Amino acid sequence: MLTATQPSRTRSGGVDRTTVRVVDKTPVADGVVTLTLAAPDGGRLPDWSPGAHVDLTLDNGLTRQYSLCGDRWDAHTYRVGVLLEPTSRGGSRHVHEQLEPGHLVGLGGPRNNFPLVPAESYLFVAGGIGITPILPMVEQAELLGADWRLLYGGRQRGSMAFLTELSRYGDRVLVRPQDEHGLLDLPAFLGEPRPGTPVYSCGPAPLLAAMEAACAGWPARSLHVERFVAEDRGAPVRTTSFDVELHRSGRTVTVAPDVSVLEAVAAAGVEVLSSCRQGTCGTCETTVLAGVPDHRDSLLDDAERAAGDCMYPCVxxxxxDRLVLDL
Incomplete structure (x- = not known):
């Protein structure tokens, strides 16, 4: 993932979650619903910043990651948007078909692996449900008086969520459904490279690949992306077993070539909250106390990989020969 200097990431170091109640469920586009969440006692929820996500543990036992897309100044509710995935592994389908107001869900986070860096101008590009982390970003940019523009694409206008909310920004937002305009014209939108202007993009893999190509001539670290699907990292560095010492638990486990660190740790009775299991969501981020991790995620930048002080044990x-984790 291409990033600029970022605030410190929130590290799990184990399980950190609470319970919230679904207080509203609203269709906002074809195949997209929003959930509004609140503490059962009506209390204050943790603060968050644009780009943050939460992990919802559903009542069918699955944990899924969703970007926060509501009013960050509302201290008592969170809002997330959920797309019904055609190839759902059970998470989005459960939300759409089973989850209703009044139901309780587990909450992990919020965490932010996609923070909005300070700047005087921004360019945003969203594809489909990728609008969810971008929505609070444009609100923040507007609040701070920054110069910004958003290019928002989707298959059809009816499948594109939050168009009414975005309409208040006028011509700063370009809505380009594919069936009306074809593929997004990224070079025309981005223009010439602009030093000091971060470019933020979230959406499906083809869009992000096109963004990387379109921003190849921009200054280093201009492009910030959040991925739904992991990048191909090729074969692991080693194909033999290795040991993982769980510092806080006082246990050592051997990780076989065909078992993930996350699975090996869970088999030893130590729970680490996880969601995507593809190295894209950041839920399972864990501190490394000793050893050299083989980073296979799609989140850390080159400097963070070189530091070697954290890893995503899902991938x-x-x-x-040995890793020591703060678990």
Whole structure:
């Protein structure tokens, strides 16, 4: 993932979650609903910043990651948008077909692996449900008086969520459904490289690949992306077993070549909250105390990989014979 200097990431180091109640469920586009969540006692929820996500543990046992897209100044509710995925593994289908107001769900986070860096101008490009993390970003940019524009694409206008909310920004927002305009014209929207102007994009893999190509001539770290699907990292560094010491638990587990670190740790009775299991959501981020991790995620930048002080055990492995994790 291409990033600029970021605030510190929130690290799990184990399970950190609470319970919230679904207080509203509203269709906002074809195949998209929003959930409004609140503490059962009506209390204050943790603060969050644009780009943050939460992990929802549904009552069918699945945990899924959703970007916060509501009013960050509302201290008592969160809002997330959920797309009904045609190839759903059970998460989005359960939300759409089973989850109703009054139901309780587990909440992890919020965490932010996609923070909005300070700047005087921004360019935003969203594809489909990728609008959810971008929505609070444009609100923040507007609040701060920054110069910004958003290009928002989708298959059809009816499948594009939050168009009414975005209409208040006028011509700063370009809505380009594919059936009306074809593929997004990224070079025309981006224009010439602009030093000091971060470019934020979230959406399906083809869009992000096109964004990387379109921003190839921009200054380093101009492009910030959030992925739904993991990048191909090729073969792991080592194909043999290695040991993982769980510092807080006082246990050592051996991780076989065909088992993830996350699975090995869970088999030892130590729970780490996880969601995507593809190295894209950041839910399972864990501090590394010793050893050299083999980073196989789609989140950390080159400097963070070189530091070697954290890893995502759902996909990352070890270059060294032994890793010591803060678990």
């Amino acid at each position: 990352s492995r070890s270059c060294s």
